[in-house]
Amino acid sequence: EAGVTQSPTHLIKTRGQQATLRCSPISGHTSVYWYQQALGLGLQFLLWYDEGEERNRGNFPPRFSGRQFPNYSSELNVNALELEDSALYLCASSGGLWYTDTQYFGPGTRLTVL
Amino acid sequence: GENVEQHPSTLSVQEGDSAVIKCTYSDSASNYFPWYKQELGKRPQLIIDIRSNVGEKKDQRIAVTLNKTAKHFSLHITETQPEDSAVYFCAASGAGGGADGLTFGKGTHLIIQP
Numbered sequence: 223e224a225g226v227t228q229s230p231t232h233l234i235k236t237r238g239q240q241a242t243l244r245c246s247p248i249s250g251h252t253s254v255y256w257y258q259q260a261l262g263l264g265l266q267f268l269l270w271y272d273e274g275e276e277r278n279r280g281n282f283p284p285r286f287s288g289r290q291f292p293n294y295s296s297e298l299n300v301n302a303l304e305l306e307d308s309a310l311y312l313c314a315s316s317g318g319l320w321y322t323d324t325q326y327f328g329p330g331t332r333l334t335v336l
Numbered sequence: 337g338e339n340v341e342q343h344p345s346t347l348s349v350q351e352g353d354s355a356v357i358k359c360t361y362s363d364s365a366s367n368y369f370p371w372y373k374q375e376l377g378k379r380p381q382l383i384i385d386i387r388s389n390v391g392e393k394k395d396q397r398i399a400v401t402l403n404k405t406a407k408h409f410s411l412h413i414t415e416t417q418p419e420d421s422a423v424y425f426c427a428a429s430g431a432g433g434g435a436d437g438l439t440f441g442k443g444t445h446l447i448i449q450p
Contacts, residue, residue, distance in 0.1 A: 226379075255437050262442075264440045264441060264443055265380070265425065265438075267437035267438065267439065268437075270437050324370065324382055325382075327379040327381070329379045330379060
C-alpha cells in the first residue's frame with residue numbers, strides 16, 4: 223500500500239510570491255491534515271480537510287489556504303510569502319471523520335523563502 | 337485550545353539503558369495520545385498510541401502510560417539501541433471530533449550513547 227506522498231520535495235521562493243504544495247493521501251483515507259514544522263517550534267496544525275470541505279484551521283493567517291479535490295488529494299497555498307514561512311510542511315492523512323483515527327505523515331515539502 | 341508540554345528537550349542515555357519522555361496536556365476532553373519518531377530528514381512515524389480507555393500499552397521495547405486524572409502521559413523505551421536515536425514527539429487530540437488536528441509537544445531529542 224502506497225503511503226502519503228507530497229510534492230515538490232523542495233521549493234524555493236522569494237518574499238511576496240505564492241507557493242503551492244500538493245499531497246496525496248493513502249488510498250481510502252478521506253481526511254487530510256496540513257502541519258507546519260518550523261525549526262524549534264515542533265509541528266503546528268494548519269488545516270484539516272475531509273470529504274472536500276475545510277473542517278477547521280489552526281492559528282494561521284488567511285494567506286494560508288487550500289483545498290481538497292474529489293480524489294481526496296489536497297493542495298496548500300501560501301500567498302504573500304514571508305521569510306518566517308520557511309519551514310517543512312507536512313501532510314497527514316487518516317480515514318474518516320472520527321478524530322481518533324491514526325494520522326500517517328508524508329515526507330514533507332521543504333519551503334525556503336528568500 | 338489544547339496545549340501539550342514535553343520534557344526533556346534532550347535526553348542522552350547509554351545504550352541498553354531505559355529512556356523516559358513525559359508529556360502533559362491541558363484539555364481534559366482529549367482522549368487520543370500518539371507518539372511519533374522522526375529521524376533526521378525523514379517523516380514522523382507513529383510508534384505507539386494510546387486511547388483514554390486504557391492506562392498502559394506495550395509494544396515490544398516501547399510502552400506508553402496515561403494518567404487522565406493528572407493529565408500526563410509518558411513514553412518508555414527499554415534496552416535502548418543506536419537506532420532509537422531520533423526526535424520523539426508526543427501529541428494529543430483536542431475535543432471536537434478531530435477539528436483541532438493533533439497538538440504536538442516540542443519534541444525530545446533522544447541520543448543513545450554507545
